[in-house]
Amino acid sequence: xxxxxxxxxxxxxxxxxxxxxxxxxxxxxxxxxxxxxxxxxxxxxxxxxxxxxxxxxxxxxxxxxxxxxxxxxxxxxxxxxxxxxxxxxxxxxxxxxxxxxxxxxxxxxxxxxxxxxxxxxxxxxxxxxxxxxxxxxxxxxxxxxxxxxxxxxxxxxxxxxxxxxxxxxxxxxxxxxxxxxxxxxxxxxxxxxxxxxxxxxxxxxxxxxxxxxxxxxxxxxxxxxxxxxxxxxxxxxxxxxxxxxxxxxxxxxxxxxxxxxxxxxxxxxxxxxxxxxxxxxxxxxxxxxxxxxxxxxxxxxxxxxxxxxxxxxxxxxxxx
Amino acid sequence: xxxxxxxxxxxxxxxxxxxxxxxxxxxxxxxxxxxxxxxxxxxxxxxxxxxxxxxxxxxxxxxxxxxxxxxxxxxxxxxxxxxxxxxxx
Amino acid sequence: xxxxxxxxxxxxxxxxxxxxxxxxxxxxxxxxxxxxxxxxxxxxxxxxxxxxxxxxxxxxxxxxxxxxxxxxxxxxxxxxxxxxxxxxxxxxxxxxxxxxxxxxxxxxxxxxxxxxxxxxxxxxxxxxxxxxxxxxxxxxxxxxxxxxxxxxxxxxxxxxxxxxxxxxxxxxxxxxxxxxxxxxxxxxxxxxxxxxxxxxxxxxxxxxxxxxxxxxxxxxxxxxxxxxxxxxxxxxxxxxxxxxxxxxxxxxxxxxxxxxxxxxxxxxxxxxxxxxxxxxxxxxxxxxxxxxxxxxxxxxxxxxxxxxxxxxxxxxxxxxxxxxxxxxxxxxxxxxxxxxxxxxxxxxxxxxxxxxxxxxxxxxxxxxxxxxxxxxxxxxxxxxxxxxxxxxxxxxxxxxxxxxxxx
Ligand code: SF4
Numbered sequence: 001x002x003x004x005x006x007x008x009x010x011x012x013x014x015x016x017x018x019x020x021x022x023x024x025x026x027x028x029x030x031x032x033x034x035x036x037x038x039x040x041x042x043x044x045x046x047x048x049x050x051x052x053x054x055x056x057x058x059x060x061x062x063x064x065x066x067x068x069x070x071x072x073x074x075x076x077x078x079x080x081x082x083x084x085x086x087x088x089x090x091x092x093x094x095x096x097x098x099x100x101x102x103x104x105x106x107x108x109x110x111x112x113x114x115x116x117x118x119x120x121x122x123x124x125x126x127x128x129x130x131x132x133x134x135x136x137x138x139x140x141x142x143x144x145x146x147x148x149x150x151x152x153x154x155x156x157x158x159x160x161x162x163x164x165x166x167x168x169x170x171x172x173x174x175x176x177x178x179x180x181x182x183x184x185x186x187x188x189x190x191x192x193x194x195x196x197x198x199x200x201x202x203x204x205x206x207x208x209x210x211x212x213x214x215x216x217x218x219x220x221x222x223x224x225x226x227x228x229x230x231x232x233x234x235x236x237x238x239x240x241x242x243x244x245x246x247x248x249x250x251x252x253x254x255x256x257x258x259x260x261x262x263x264x265x266x267x268x269x270x271x272x273x274x275x276x277x278x279x280x281x282x283x284x285x286x287x288x289x290x291x292x293x294x295x296x297x298x299x300x301x302x303x304x305x306x307x308x309x310x311x312x313x314x315x316x317x318x319x320x
Numbered sequence: 321x322x323x324x325x326x327x328x329x330x331x332x333x334x335x336x337x338x339x340x341x342x343x344x345x346x347x348x349x350x351x352x353x354x355x356x357x358x359x360x361x362x363x364x365x366x367x368x369x370x371x372x373x374x375x376x377x378x379x380x381x382x383x384x385x386x387x388x389x390x391x392x393x394x395x396x397x398x399x400x401x402x403x404x405x406x407x408x409x
Numbered sequence: 410x411x412x413x414x415x416x417x418x419x420x421x422x423x424x425x426x427x428x429x430x431x432x433x434x435x436x437x438x439x440x441x442x443x444x445x446x447x448x449x450x451x452x453x454x455x456x457x458x459x460x461x462x463x464x465x466x467x468x469x470x471x472x473x474x475x476x477x478x479x480x481x482x483x484x485x486x487x488x489x490x491x492x493x494x495x496x497x498x499x500x501x502x503x504x505x506x507x508x509x510x511x512x513x514x515x516x517x518x519x520x521x522x523x524x525x526x527x528x529x530x531x532x533x534x535x536x537x538x539x540x541x542x543x544x545x546x547x548x549x550x551x552x553x554x555x556x557x558x559x560x561x562x563x564x565x566x567x568x569x570x571x572x573x574x575x576x577x578x579x580x581x582x583x584x585x586x587x588x589x590x591x592x593x594x595x596x597x598x599x600x601x602x603x604x605x606x607x608x609x610x611x612x613x614x615x616x617x618x619x620x621x622x623x624x625x626x627x628x629x630x631x632x633x634x635x636x637x638x639x640x641x642x643x644x645x646x647x648x649x650x651x652x653x654x655x656x657x658x659x660x661x662x663x664x665x666x667x668x669x670x671x672x673x674x675x676x677x678x679x680x681x682x683x684x685x686x687x688x689x690x691x692x693x694x695x696x697x698x699x700x701x702x703x704x705x706x707x708x709x710x711x712x713x714x715x716x717x718x719x720x721x722x723x724x725x726x727x728x729x730x731x732x733x734x735x736x737x738x739x740x741x742x743x744x745x746x747x748x749x750x751x752x753x754x755x756x757x758x759x760x761x762x763x764x765x766x767x768x769x770x771x772x773x774x775x776x777x778x779x780x781x782x783x784x785x786x787x788x789x790x791x792x793x794x795x796x797x798x799x800x801x802x803x804x805x806x807x808x809x810x811x812x813x814x815x816x
Contacts, residue, residue, distance in 0.1 A: 023740075106622075111552045148772060164683055170685065170737050173737055174795070192517050227518050244688075246684055246688040255643075289692075290796060291795040
């Protein structure tokens with residue numbers, strides 16, 4: 001299985017007539033089993049088609065046209081219009097929203113997340129590339145054209161969560177080359193406030209029978225890693241996790257932002273040194289190099305297997 | 321008419337280059353503006369061509385084939401100078 | 410972007426929060442005039458964005474306009490934390506009975522703004538929170554419900570404050586939260602908030618930061634405050650090299666090839682995208698390399714733009730070679746970046762095989778890209794070589810060359 005999406009997932013693309021959105025639509029239609037993109041929205045463009053996907057003026061029109069609830073939306077409208085587009089999707093009953101747009105002010109993101117929480121919807125992003133279930137479906141630009149995505153992502157037992165879209169693919173490709181496929185890879189976005197953090201996706205991965213281990217890509221800035229460490233401790237460490245921490249050089253450069261908007265060292269908690277310490281204290285393995293991740297993960301997986309066997313053995317003894 | 325960049329060369333047959341309508345369509349389809357309609361002023365300068373190949377944009381060619389699909393077979397050639405003058409097909 | 414204190418106080422004043430009768434002066438004579446108008450003892454405060462003004466001698470007290478003028482003169486010539494002051498703030502020396510703290514910041518974990526209040530003001534709130542946590546009240550506020558007084562009331566009450574103080578501070582804290590949301594602030598702080606002998610409250614100092622992404626829609630506020638739209642107010646001012654990087658990036662709307670930061674090494678970096686750049690920069694340093702710059706390429710830039718960035722890096726004094734490396738690309742094209750960096754070398758009269766220490770960009774259009782690299786004899790690798798290994802090879806090459814030169 002996968003998390004968040006599967007082959008039955010239906011979604012729309014808001015801002016579908018934009019240059020990047022046209023490409024993204026093509027990629028998603030071509031990838032895996034072919035995404036069910038049931039419509040696109042660009043105000044004033046009703047009646048057009050993008051790669052065979054009908055375009056409407058409003059989300060309400062797509063829902064009416066489709067005739068039943070739609071699962072998701074990929075939002076690729078300019079920053080000034082994103083909040084409105086996301087509100088529209090949420091109020092039309094859509095429960096999974098992937099926001100690709102970057103440079104959205106935090107106040108708007110907070111409003112979108114707050115409304116989503118009220119309505120029981122989930123937001124991935126902003127400033128992200130979306131979600132991919134290898135060989136099945138992708139929702140967003142993650143992995144690029146179908147052919148490129150197929151080269152990097154393979155199905156398997158590892159869940160990937162990354163603050164960088166490009167690094168989601170780089171890490172998954174490394175895992176694939178080592179024979180470790182992915183259950184689902186999620187690019188969660190690089191902003192200071194995002195819809196779904198590591199800790200908020202962990203329960204889904206923990207509940208997914210296919211997922212046996214997790215790889216995360218992490219950066220300076222924010223408390224997301226500390227939150228993950230807390231989650232792992234509070235929930236009895238259900239899955240082995242290997243983390244990779246980029247941007248170590250930024251520890252010496254307070255106040256400067258590199259890479260993503262959320263990547264800035266303002267206080268001690270933001271530094272990679274502090275984050276690594278917190279992750280390790282919670283039992284999360286931190287890789288120095290990406291190429292070390294598969295081996296570390298294998299080691300952790302077999303450790304778990306051994307202790308599971310041992311536990312099964314001792315419980316049989318106990319009952320005997 | 322052929323214009324060479326560092327990596328790409330674009331060649332248009334004499335006949336195609338004189339075709340006003342084709343020139344207009346080529347200028348429209350190329351995403352990196354390699355084709356341009358020759359302005360009336362430049363035209364009076366003597367050339368009979370309706371089309372101009374924009375030299376400074378030739379290396380921007382993204383190999384999308386749109387120009388090939390627009391023109392009659394063989395009328396436009398996109399040449400990869402880095403690949404033994406292989407033609408974009 | 411941070412505001413100077415005089416701007417922050419003006420924002421506070423506009424929000425309907427009482428402030429002192431302060432003035433902003435750019436010259437000693439202006440400072441004297443303001444002191445005269447105030448007509449009593451004043452405080453002269455340097456207007457710089459760096460902290461530690463008090464320690465550096467950037468805050469002085471004056472009893473007369475003449476003294477105010479003399480202090481202003483001294484402070485205006487005083488560099489603090491590498492920055493010259495923009496001017497001085499002349500403030501009446503208020504008789505304060507107690508100092509409080511009021512602030513609003515984002516909580517990225519809860520994804521909501523949080524109001525913070527403490528009856529212990531005038532010092533760093535983090536210190537108060539660590540030493541006297543019972544004296545700090547916190548409360549998250551909604552970004553979609555209208556802001557209501559009770560939230561401010563709860564925050565203040567949680568800090569153990571009651572009576573007339575509580576009711577008088579409620580509108581101040583509520584207005585502070587309102588301005589935080591209305592003006593897209595990432596930090597809005599009044600510290601200290603002073604209680605005067607007559608029981609009224611006044612903001613004695615304020616600290617505001619606005620989100621860069623919102624500067625466009627807050628144009629009006631910035632204009633009214635006299636903030637130049639091109640001002641970045643980074644922790645470190647941009648160098649001419651970095652400004653040139655901005656120009657490369659804005660020269661063409663397609664893709665990104667910029668976000669340049671200058672370092673003083675000998676290995677120029679043409680790297681991307683966000684996460685890949687961070688990873689590669691770390692890797693170069695881990696192998697003992699000395700990067701000449703940080704930068705980012707992404708979003709499928711044109712050949713011209715990639716060439717512009719590579720030229721800029723190649724022309725930087727001290728740069729011996731460049732390394733062109735990215736995490737697997739799916740939108741940006743390998744062949745386009747390859748063309749760009751080779752073009753940059755050729756146009757500067759360099760042999761690309763010599764100048765490009767290593768090229769590692771796998772992904773979209775890599776077959777075409779690798780053909781180009783082969784033709785020019787450039788050392789390159791596909792995805793089977795990790796980012797870390799690519800960085801190692803680039804560093805090795807530049808250090809190998811240096812060792813040879815020494816011999
Ligand atoms: S292949 Fe595409 S980019 Fe190249 S010249 Fe033709 S239309 Fe322009």
